[in-house]
Amino acid sequence: MKRMFALLALVAISYAPSLAQGVTIEDVGIFSGSLQSDVQSYTEDTTIGAPEVPERILSNTFVNVLFNRGKLTLGFRFESYQNPLLGIDPRFGTTGAGTGIGIPFRFVNYVDDYFEVTAGNFYEQFGSGMVMRTYEERNLGFDNSIDGLRLRFMPVQGMKITGFIGRQRAFFELSEGIMRGADLNLDLKEISETFLPDDVYANFGASVVSRYQADQNPFLNLPENVLAWSTRANITVADVMLEGEYAYKINDPSATNGGTFNSGNALYVNASYASSGLGISAAMKRIDNMDFRSDRTATGFAQQVNFLPALTKQHTWRLITLYPYATQPTGEFGAQADVTYTIPKGSFLGEDETTISLNASVIHALDTTRTDAFHYDANFMWDDRIFFQDINIEIVRKFGKNFKITSSYINIKYDQDVIEGRAAINETKYGVLTADFAEVELWFKSGKGTALRTEFQWMGVSYQEGVERDAVNNGDWVMVLAEYSISPAWFFSLFSELNYNRTDPVKDPVTGEVTRVDAENIIYPSASVAYVKNALRVQVGYGRIRGGILCVGGICRPVPASNGLSLNVSYTF
C-alpha cells in the first residue's frame, strides 16, 4: 500500500511542472486529470460518540484521467478506499475484489455534430432528475453511474434524443437490475429563432425509464419491468420563468417503500422573477412513493436511479447544519419562497450595496389512509403534520473594499423521527425540535493580500415535552471561528463549538420515571492549515469534528464526525 501512495505522489509531482491545465502531445492528443486524497486518523472519543477505529487511519483516493483527441474522449477513474472513511458506505471496501481498489469508472465517448456515443460509464440527467439522474458526489461516497451504452441524436438544432441501456454501479460491483431509458428534449428557441419573440424561451421534454429485475419472491407477484415516465415544460418571458414537471412510476414494492403496491407520482412547479436588484422564486413539490432504484432490495444511498432533492434552503452555517432536511421519497408536500433584494449604492444606506435574502419553506406529510396491507389512499393535499419548517433572513453589507458584515437569523422546526428515521411511522419518540440560530460574520481585508474572517454563531434548541433526546447532541450551541488568509497560498483556521445546557436521562429505579439532569458541556476545538499553489491544494487539520458541511480554507465539503488528524490533497492537471 505504501508503494501505491508513493507512486500516486509521483504522479502528482511528475505533472507539477505544467502550470496550466492539461498536457498536449503533438499529433497524439491532450491528457488531463485530477487527484483527490483524503486521509483521516481516528481516536476513540466516547464523549462525542466517535467510535474506536481498528485501522486508526482511513483514506479515500481518486485519480481521474481524461484523454481527448478531436471528437474522441477516453477516461477512467482509479479509486482506493483503505478503508473507507467513516461516514462513507463500508461496502466500498468489501465489494468486488474486496480490496477497496479498482477502476470502477471508464468510458469512451465520440461526439459529432448530429450524434454522440458513449460506451462504458456515464452520468445522465433527464429533466430535473425526478425519474433519472446519475452523478458522483465522492465526498458523500455516492456514485450511481450507469455502465452500458448511451446514444444521443441531434437531428436538428434544438432537438435532442437520448437513449441508454446498462447496469448501475453498486460500489465495486454492478446492480442486479438492467436499466433502460429514453428522453426527448425540445428547445423551441434553438429550433428556430423566428419561432418565438426575442425575449421568449420555451423548452419541452419527456422521459421514460425502465428497470428489469427478475421476481424471485416466493409469496408476492412483483413487477419485473418497472416503468417510470415524466413530462416537463419551461417557459421564460423576459424576467419571468415558469416551469413544471410531472413524473409517474408504476407499482414497485421495495425495501424502501414498505412493500406497497401503490403507483408513485411527483409534481414540481417553480416560478421565478429576476431583474437587476430583485430576484423572487417560489416552488411547490408533491412526492408520493417515488423512491426508484436499480435494485428493489437496495436501501440507504445505494443504487438510486432518480433524484428528489429537498425543497428547502441549503444552509452552510456550521451549527445549523446539524439539522438539514432530507426529502421523504415515500411522501411529502412542500413549498418554498425565496427573495433576494439589493439596496443599491447611493441609497439612504450610503455608498455601498446591501443585499437582503429572505427564505421560507414548509414540508408537510401527505394525507394518506391505509386501505389494506399493500395499498393506501393519498389525497392530493397535505396532512397537518409538519416534517420541517424554515424561516430565515440574511443581510450582507460591505463597507468600502476592506470590510464586510454578514448577519443571519434562522428558525427551524425539525421532526427527528421522520428525517433521521428514528421512529416507526406515526410513532413519536424524539419528536419535533425547534432551533433558533443567529450569526454575525465579520470580514476584514488588509493590504498585501491578507484577510481575517471571523464567525460568531449561536443556536438555541428546544424540545417537545416528554420525548427522548439525542445522547450527545442535545442542548444549546455557540461557535467561534477565525480564519486568516495570505493570498494566494495560505489559510490558517481555528474554530471551536461549545455544546452547553446539555442533559442526560436518569431513570428512577423504583418508579421507572425518567427525568433529565444537567450534563457536562462538550467542546469541539479544531485547527487547520491549507496551502494552495495554482491547482494544488494541501490541507492538514486536527481536532474534534462534528458531522455536517464544513466550509473553511476556501472549500466546502461534508465531513463525518471524528477526532484526529486529517490530510486532504487535491490537484488538477
Added chain:
Amino acid sequence: MRISLFVIGLLVMAGTAFAQETTESASLPSVRIKNIAGDLINTADLGNTDQPVVLSFWATWCKPCLQELQTYHSILEEWQEAYNVRIVAVSIDDSRNARKVPAFVKGRTWTFDVLLDENQDFKRAMNVNNVPHTFIVHKGKVVWSHSAFAPGDEEEIATQLSKIVSAK
C-alpha cells in the same frame, strides 16, 4: 492491484515525459449547457477569441465562491477597461438550487455571464475536484488555474491578465 499499479506507473512515466514536451496547455472541452437567460452555450467556444476569460466554478451554497464572485462584481468594470476581460461563472448547483440561480444572481446585481452546469458535466470535463476553482482561458487554452479563493487572489488574477494584455 497489479493492474492499478501498472496504470499508475504508466501515468508517472507519461507525466514525466509529457511535462517536458509540453509547449501548450489544453483547449476547453465541448459541453453544451445553458446560461441563465436560457441560451445554449458550447463551452468549447468560451475564450476562443482574443479576449481573456476568467472561468470560475461556484455554487450558491459555497461561501468562498460567493466571496470570489462578489469581488469580481465590485471590480468588473475596472477589469473590463484594463484587460477587456470576460468573466464566466459556472454554477454547479444541482436541481435543488439551479432554478434559483437566475434570481440569486440578478438579485445581487451581478452582471457577468453565468452558466448552469446542473449535472456537473463541464466540471468533470475540466477535472474540477471542489469549488471554488478558477481558470484563466485565452485563445481557447487554459493559461492559469487555481483551487480555492482567498481575498487578494484577484490581484494575482489581475497580474495574469496584465501579462496576456502586454503580450499582445
